[in-house]
Amino acid sequence: MLRLRLRLRVSRRAFLRALGAGLVGLGAAGISRLLSAQAQGRPELPPAKRGLPERQHAWDAFLRRDRWSNAVPPRFHRLIFFDVEGDPTPEKARRLEAALRALEHLYGWGPEGLLFVVGWGPRYFERLGLEPPIERPRPLTAFETPALDDFEGVLHLASDDEGRLARIERALWGEEGLPGDDGLLSLEGVLRWRETRTGFIGEGLPHERQAVGGLPETRPVPPEAPMFTGFPSGFRKNQASEDDVTIPDGPFAGGTTMQISRKRLRLEGWYELLTEEERVARMFAPQMRPEAVRALTDEAPTFSERFEEAATKYGVVGHLQAVGRARRGGKPLLLRRDFNTTDGGQAGLHFVSLQRSIRDFVETRRAMTAAEAPFLNPAIGPRVNNGIKEFFFVLNRANFLVPPRRQRALPALPGREDALEL
Numbered sequence: 001m002l003r004l005r006l007r008l009r010v011s012r013r014a015f016l017r018a019l020g021a022g023l024v025g026l027g028a029a030g031i032s033r034l035l036s037a038q039a040q041g042r043p044e045l046p047p048a049k050r051g052l053p054e055r056q057h058a059w060d061a062f063l064r065r066d067r068w069s070n071a072v073p074p075r076f077h078r079l080i081f082f083d084v085e086g087d088p089t090p091e092k093a094r095r096l097e098a099a100l101r102a103l104e105h106l107y108g109w110g111p112e113g114l115l116f117v118v119g120w121g122p123r124y125f126e127r128l129g130l131e132p133p134i135e136r137p138r139p140l141t142a143f144e145t146p147a148l149d150d151f152e153g154v155l156h157l158a159s160d161d162e163g164r165l166a167r168i169e170r171a172l173w174g175e176e177g178l179p180g181d182d183g184l185l186s187l188e189g190v191l192r193w194r195e196t197r198t199g200f201i202g203e204g205l206p207h208e209r210q211a212v213g214g215l216p217e218t219r220p221v222p223p224e225a226p227m228f229t230g231f232p233s234g235f236r237k238n239q240a241s242e243d244d245v246t247i248p249d250g251p252f253a254g255g256t257t258m259q260i261s262r263k264r265l266r267l268e269g270w271y272e273l274l275t276e277e278e279r280v281a282r283m284f285a286p287q288m289r290p291e292a293v294r295a296l297t298d299e300a301p302t303f304s305e306r307f308e309e310a311a312t313k314y315g316v317v318g319h320l321q322a323v324g325r326a327r328r329g330g331k332p333l334l335l336r337r338d339f340n341t342t343d344g345g346q347a348g349l350h351f352v353s354l355q356r357s358i359r360d361f362v363e364t365r366r367a368m369t370a371a372e373a374p375f376l377n378p379a380i381g382p383r384v385n386n387g388i389k390e391f392f393f394v395l396n397r398a399n400f401l402v403p404p405r406r407q408r409a410l411p412a413l414p415g416r417e418d419a420l421e422l
């Protein structure tokens with residue numbers, strides 16, 4: 001009996017390997033049906049798709065580049081927050097991994113297809129009786145009272161196809177399957193939905209979608225702007241690299257941390273009371289000229305070394321100027337994957353950032369606070385004339401660990417390796 005089971009298992013593995021190697025050609029539906037026959041009572045598990053990076057957050061090599069080699073983010077994003085339904089079990093890890101692999105088989109890894117990461121919050125690890133490898137969220141300034149999210153996990157989906165993200169979410173919650181998914185996607189009984197946040201970034205989109213609260217009715221967001229604030233963003237030299245934000249050692253080596261905060265924008269005054277020059281001073285630095293913003297290529301100069309001069313001489317400090325002081329080896333600490341939103345009919349920003357540890361986020365946020373600026377010049381307040389802080393406020397904060405791909409389904413759960421045949 002034992003020998004028979006062993007033989008069956010080995011041959012199933014060889015079969016899976018052949019599938020993974022592309023030696024056996026099958027559609028997604030075919031794969032899952034055949035595996036079903038082999039599954040010996042366990043939930044089906046498609047083979048891992050070949051060619052995907054071990055780091056979940058390694059999107060950059062798959063993104064398009066603009067003419068200056070800046071990574072162009074996928075145009076649409078969806079954050080799905082969840083808890084594990086009931087107790088975490090190896091079987092649930094297997095079903096979650098099966099759903100994620102099914103998604104990888106259904107779509108190419110990239111903005112034309114789909115990109116995603118799965119992250120896990122402090123409460124998930126506490127539920128396993130473990131010391132969380134990331135800190136709980138907390139208010140980071142004296143002027144905020146955000147809701148501190150306690151979601152156990154998050155799935156960040158991104159694609160250039162907005163409808164696809166909505167369809168995937170419906171399939172994950174078992175509402176409506178996708179052609180070829182063969183029921184593998186439904187996570188009913190595995191995860192419990194808590195909240196969904198959606199958004200977009202890129203030329204044209206903020207202009208098209210500006211008829212919402214927080215923006216004036218004059219439709220001031222220019223067609224070329226990727227963000228509601230009207231300026232270009234995401235220059236490659238103002239971002240940490242994926243290597244920089246990767247956890248170098250320990251049980252989650254190869255992973256990263258993800259901070260997600262929800263901001264509401266109030267840009268009426270931004271557009272109606274400020275000139276372009278004044279907006280540039282607040283977004284970048286008062287020493288930055290509007291013509292120079294229009295000529296930026298792969299780097300926005302921070303003018304951080306002239307922070308004091310900005311405060312004393314101009315009575316205003318810039319956002320980039322302030323955050324640009326939090327660097328390591330001359331490079332920013334955060335890889336920003338943020339995007340605009342109109343959730344709830346309000347203009348906002350889902351600020352998603354990756355960093356080696358949440359400490360790097362806290363340090364960057366502290367630099368952004370620029371608490372010393374009001375002492376350099378009383379014309380500067382904690383919010384007024386102090387970067388862009390007058391024009392948004394934070395509603396929620398959350399922290400997640402993003403493990404490497406092989407640990408993405410219920411990480412650190414005893415028995416998961418066996419269930420996932422790792």
Ligand code: HEM
Binds near residue numbers: 325326333
């Ligand atoms: C409404 C909210 C925000 C908007 C519209 C915004 C926009 C921008 C823009 C336009 C830049 C210039 C360069 C570039 O994007 O490539 C920038 C840089 C940056 N921002 Fe923000 N930002 C916002 C909030 C934040 C928050 C909450 C943080 C986190 C603390 C942050 C951290 C950074 C960092 C680290 C840089 C690059 C700094 C460097 O080059 O050293 N931003 N932001």
